Amino acid sequence: MNFINRILLRFALLPKKLYSSNGINISHLQSILTAKLIMDDRRPAPMMSTRKQRQKKEVSKATLTTMLISAITGCVFLFCFSLEAVPIAQFTFYFSYFIFMLASTLISDFTSVLIDVRDNYIIAPKPVNDRTVLMARLLHIFVHICKLVVPMLLPGIIYVGIRFGIAGALLLFITGLLTVIFCIFLVNAFYIVILRFTKPEKFKSIISYIQILFAIVLYASFQLLPRLVGQMENFNLHFTKSSWLIVLPSYWFAATWNVLHTLQGSPLEYSAAICGVTLPFLSLWAVIKFLAPSFNRKLSLISNSGESIAASPMRGALENKQQKIKLIERVATMTTKPGSERMGFIFTWYMMARNRDFKMKVYPAIGYILVYIFIIFFNEKKLNIVDIEQQTGTGKMMIITALYFTSFLTLMAVAQLVYSDKYKAAWIYFITPLKTPGNIINGSIKAAIVKFCLPFIFVLGIAGVALMGVDFIPNLLLAASNQVVICYCMVYFGTKDLPFAKKQDIDAKTGNLLRNMFKMILPFLLAIIHYFIYSNIPLIFLSFIVSCIVLWLLTDTVKKISWAEVQTSFTED
C-alpha cells in the first residue's frame, strides 16, 4: 500500500469513538478497507488498460497512476480559462468538464470498483455485522472519490489562486465539493433510471455505450468550444443575458463562485447561486432518503448478472432472429465465395456487432472522425454548395477529402479485427482442418468493408450525384476502389492474424513506426493523385482499371496467406 492510501485510510478511520459507539467493529472495518485499498492499487487504471498494458509487469501503483491521470485531466480543464470570455463563462465551462468527467468516471467505477460481487462470497459468510460492511463500503467510496477529485481540482485551484487570490482558490474548493455531492446524486439517479428501463444483464454494454458517447462529446467540445466562443460576436453579452443557463448545473456552481467572489451579480446569477448552494444538499438528502436503499439492492442485481442463467427465449424473438440471420447470409452470399471465406465474413459480422471490446475501440474513433469532418465542413465556413456544384478547386478538395476521409474509418476497423479479449477462443481455427487461413482473413476484411465503407460510399454517392450529376460516378468508383485497396494493403503489410485471435497488447514491439507512417501516408497519397486527375475522365477510368487490377492482385495474395505467415499469439502460451 502506498503512502497516499495509508494517509487516506488513517484519515477515514479517525473518528474511532464515533464508529464504535455506533456498533461498528473497528478492526473489521480496518481490515476490509485495507484489503480494498490494496486491491485498488493493483487494478490497472481504466484509461491505461484500454491502451497498452504492460505485458508481464504487475500493476502495483494503480492509485498513483489514477491520481496522475486525474491531475492531467484537471490541467486540461484549464484550457477553459484561456477562452476569451467573462470569468463566469470560463467557470461554467470548467465546471461542465468537471461534472462530465467525474460523473462518467464514477458511473463506470461504481460497478467495476466500488461494488464487488465477491463481497457476497468472502465477507458475507463471515461474522461481520451489517453496519461495519456498510460503513466500509461508504468509506471506500469516500476514499475513491477523494483520489479522483483532489488531483482533478488541484490544477484549477492553483491557477485560480494565482489569478484571483487565496479567496478565489478557497471558493473554488468549496464549490468543487458542492459539485462532487451533486455528481453523486447524478450517478445515483442515472443508475436508477437505467435500471428501470433495462435488464441488469444489458447494463455493462449500456455503460460502455455511454462511455463511447462521453468520449465523443468530450472530443467534440474540445474542438468546437474555442471556435464557438471565438466566432460568436458579443459572446460575453449573450452569455450574461441568457436566462436558459439556469438549467445548467455547471452554471449554478460558476455563479456561486462568481457571486461569492465578487459579492455582486445579476438576479439571474443570484438565483443560480442559490441553486448551487442548496440543490447539492437537497440532492444529498434525496440520495440518502430515497435512492441509496434501492440503489444498493439494484447494484447487486447488476453484479450478480455475471452468472445469470439464460432465460428461455420467447417464440417470437426466436423467429425474428432467424429472419435476421437469413439477411446477413444473403449479403455474405453476394460478396463471398462459399466455405471458409463466407464463414469468416459471417463470423466477423456478428463479432463486430456484438463484441464489446471491438465496439469500445472502433466506435469512439469513428465518432472523432465524424466530429472532425463536421468541423472541416461546417465550422471553417468553407462549405459552399456552389463550390461543389461547380467543382472548383476548393470544391474538388472537399469532395476528395470527404471520399478519402472515410477510409480512416474502415482502416480503424480493419486494424482492430484481429484483436479480441477472448483471443484464446481462437483454438477453433487450430484444431480444424483449415488449409489456408487467408480465406477467413479475406472474408473478415470484406465484412469490415461492407459494414464501415459501403454505407459511406453509398451516402456520398447519392449526395454527389444529386449535386453534380452522373459525372461524379467515375470519381466515386475510383475512390471506392482505392479505399478497398488501402484496406487490403494494410492487412497485407500489417500483422496478419485470424479475426479476433490476437491479444490486444502483443504489438507493443518496436518497428511499428514505419508501418504507422505508411498507414497515414497511403490514403493521403492516393487522395492527392486523385485530386490532380479529378477532371480528366479518361484518366480517371484508366486509374480505376489500374486500381481494380491492384485490388485483384492484393485480394489474391491475402487469400493465399498461409499458416507460416500468420503471426498468432495463440500458440505462444
Added chain:
Amino acid sequence: MNTFTFARQQLERFPKNIIIRKMQPVITIKNLRKSYNSKQVLKGIDLEVFPGQVLGYIGPNGAGKSTTVKILCGLLNDYEGEVTVKGYDLKKDLLPVKAMIGYVPESAELYDVLTPMEFLKLMGSLYNLDEKICENRIEKMMSALGMQQNLYQRMDTFSKGMKQKVLIASGLLHNPDIIILDEPLSGLDANSVIIIKDLISKLAKEGKTIFYCSHMMDVVEKVSDRIILINQGVIVADGSFEELKQQGGNTSLEQIFAQLTGNTSGVQVADELMRAFEE
C-alpha cells in the same frame, strides 16, 4: 455358415483386448519429446491406441497430459519423435489428421457473443461440412442435449455446463473417428454426466477411439478400458483397470495413482494439517 460369420464367432471367443491388439493402431506415438524452453515436459512417450478403445489418460498436474493432447490436435508442432494417426504423419499431413479428430477442450474460451447455432456452424464450415447437413445435425445434437431452447441465444448468458455441452457438440459435429476429451464432464450436472458416459461407450462400440483425459479417477475407472498413467513426462502405468489393480495390489484407482506418482504420504499431510491447530 459362411466364412465371415465363422470368423466372427471365432473372434468373439477371444477377450476384447486381444482382438483389438491384432488390429492396426489408430494412433501411434513413438518416443515423443517436447520441451518448453529448457524444461522437458515429455520425456519419450511410446503409445499405440487401437480402434474402439477408450483410453483413460491420467496424471498429476504438470505431468504432460495436456501437452500430449495439444500435440495430437495439431496445436503444437515443434516436438521431437513420431506421431502417426491412421498412417498419416502428423508433421507432414496435419490437415487430414485434424479432420479425423474431434476435440472437446477443457473449459475452453468461447466467442460467447455468438449463439450455439452460429458457433457450431462456424465449426462445421471449418470442418468443411455441408451447410444443410451441418444445420440439421446441430439441431438434433442440441435437442438431444436438452438445449433446443437455447439454440439462438447468445452464449454469454450460459452456465458452465451449458457451454460444455456446446463444446461437446462441436467436438462430435463432423463425426470424427478419434475423439479427444479433456475433462469433458466439468460443470455438467448428474444427468448430463450419465448421458456423456453412456455416449462414450456407445461411440466406442461404433469403433471410435476415445482419448479421455481427466482428474476424476472414479469416472476414468468406469469409462475406460485402458488406462495410461503418466508422471513427469513418462508413462508409469499402462493397462486395464483390472491389470493395474493386480500390479499394485490396491483397491481404487486413486490409490494406485498416489502410489505410482510418488504421493504416498496423503495421510501424513492430513496429520500435519491437523497439527497446525496445536498452539
